[in-house]
Amino acid sequence: MDFNTQLHSKRTLVNNTLRRLLASHQIDSDxxxxxxxxxxxxxxxxxxxxxxxxxxxxxxxxxxxxxxAAAAVEMVHTYSLVHDDLPAMDDDDFRRGLPTCHxxxxxxTAILTGDALLTLAFEVLAEDIDEPIVAxxxxxxxxxxxxxxxxxxxxxxxxxxxxxxxxxxxxENQLEYIHTNKTAKIFRCAAVMGAVCGGASxxxxxxxxxxxxxIGLGFQIADDxxxxxxxxxxxxxxxxxxxxxxxxxxxxxxxxxxxxxxxKKLADEAIALLKPFGTEAEPLRQxxxxxxxxxx
Ligand code: GRG
Numbered sequence: 001m002d003f004n005t006q007l008h009s010k011r012t013l014v015n016n017t018l019r020r021l022l023a024s025h026q027i028d029s030d031x032x033x034x035x036x037x038x039x040x041x042x043x044x045x046x047x048x049x050x051x052x053x054x055x056x057x058x059x060x061x062x063x064x065x066x067x068x069a070a071a072a073v074e075m076v077h078t079y080s081l082v083h084d085d086l087p088a089m090d091d092d093d094f095r096r097g098l099p100t101c102h103x104x105x106x107x108x109t110a111i112l113t114g115d116a117l118l119t120l121a122f123e124v125l126a127e128d129i130d131e132p133i134v135a136x137x138x139x140x141x142x143x144x145x146x147x148x149x150x151x152x153x154x155x156x157x158x159x160x161x162x163x164x165x166x167x168x169x170x171x172e173n174q175l176e177y178i179h180t181n182k183t184a185k186i187f188r189c190a191a192v193m194g195a196v197c198g199g200a201s202x203x204x205x206x207x208x209x210x211x212x213x214x215i216g217l218g219f220q221i222a223d224d225x226x227x228x229x230x231x232x233x234x235x236x237x238x239x240x241x242x243x244x245x246x247x248x249x250x251x252x253x254x255x256x257x258x259x260x261x262x263x264k265k266l267a268d269e270a271i272a273l274l275k276p277f278g279t280e281a282e283p284l285r286q287x288x289x290x291x292x293x294x295x296x
Contacts, residue, residue: 003286010049013062015040017071021124027116034105034113035120038078041096042236044296046219046287047190048074053283054194054208066197068128069138072121073190076146079117080186082110084155090241097236118146137196145189154182161248171248178248179220180213187216207273211284214270218291221263224249225256226296234296260292267292 001009018039027035048070055066085092085100086107092100102110122139129135144150157178161171191212195205226234227242228251242249250259267288274281 003283003290006283007049007290010052011045013052013067014045014048014070014074017067018074021068021071021120021128025120025123025127027120031109031113031116034101034109035116037098037104038082038101038113038117039075041098043074043078043096045074047077047186050187050190050212050215050284050287051194051197053287054191054200054212055198056194057208057277057280057284058195058198058200058204063197065129065131065134065138066194068124069193069197070190072125072138072142073186073193075117075121075124076142076151077186079114079121080146080151080155082114082117086110089155089159092238092241094232094237134196138193141189141192141196145185150181150185150189151183154178154180154185158182158248171253174248175250175253176217179217179250183220183223184213184216187219188212203276207276211270211273211288214266214273215288215291218263218266218270218288221250221259221266222291222294224251225259225263226294227251228256230295236296263292 022032022035022039051070051073052062052066055069056062059066081095082101084090085095086102093103094100098104100110101113105113121142125135125139125142129138146152154177157174161174161178188209189212191208192205195208200208224242227249232238241247242252246252250262254262270288271285274284277284
């Protein structure tokens, strides 16, 4: 099976798990529509696929726990997009090719939908993972990646950095901090969660942890480059917003060419970390390369 077919089949699995979890957990009827709207919008499901691939690599196949973990990561990621699109943050009208949650519903509904997604992620990990010790490890990993020393810290630094966009030296210091926290730590967490579900050794966990962080940062650089080079139609969200908002992005600080070089360096380093896993790690190698070639 080629890489795109594999990614497509992972996407289908994740979409089915999300649908099943929404149906099996109690959801207030007034929130159901906005939750379905945001979760069923056509996201790439890259982080969730990463959970599944890392579990397969270690455990010789995907398993129930990895499916739940993949869905939980996707819920947290989707919540972050819903909140990021709000007028108080990025104020965006389109996401995943559709009106953003606050445009399709209203601002209060979008805030509560994000809150519900975030808490549902931890509910499914606590209730649906079939070994308590695995559940606690997954919950801890996800909470750390999404919280005040992870994604929230990155978002806070990102919002602050906009205001000092013309003080370039300060921005350069902040660039890696922002994107490691805002984006890469969730990728690292996805890799670790998959490895935990597969029963990884400490050595395997350590390699996949480093791999996840590197491809996460590479993914963000690719995202920044696409914001400059791709169209809104291609991306399914408003292109060119970073430059208009004087955001602290890789192209703004390093330029396009250096950003592309850094992206390639990160992918090469990520691939090198997979050496001990042999040919079984081919999907993860292809994922690292696919980040360089993505068009949306
Ligand atoms: C507001 C809590 C909060 C956090 C905000 C993740 C984030 C932090 C903001 C989202 C905006 C953004 C550009 C984040 C960088 C990470 C990123 C590239 C998100 C888009 O991920 P994709 O391309 O989206 O995987 P899909 O729609 O395919 O899931």
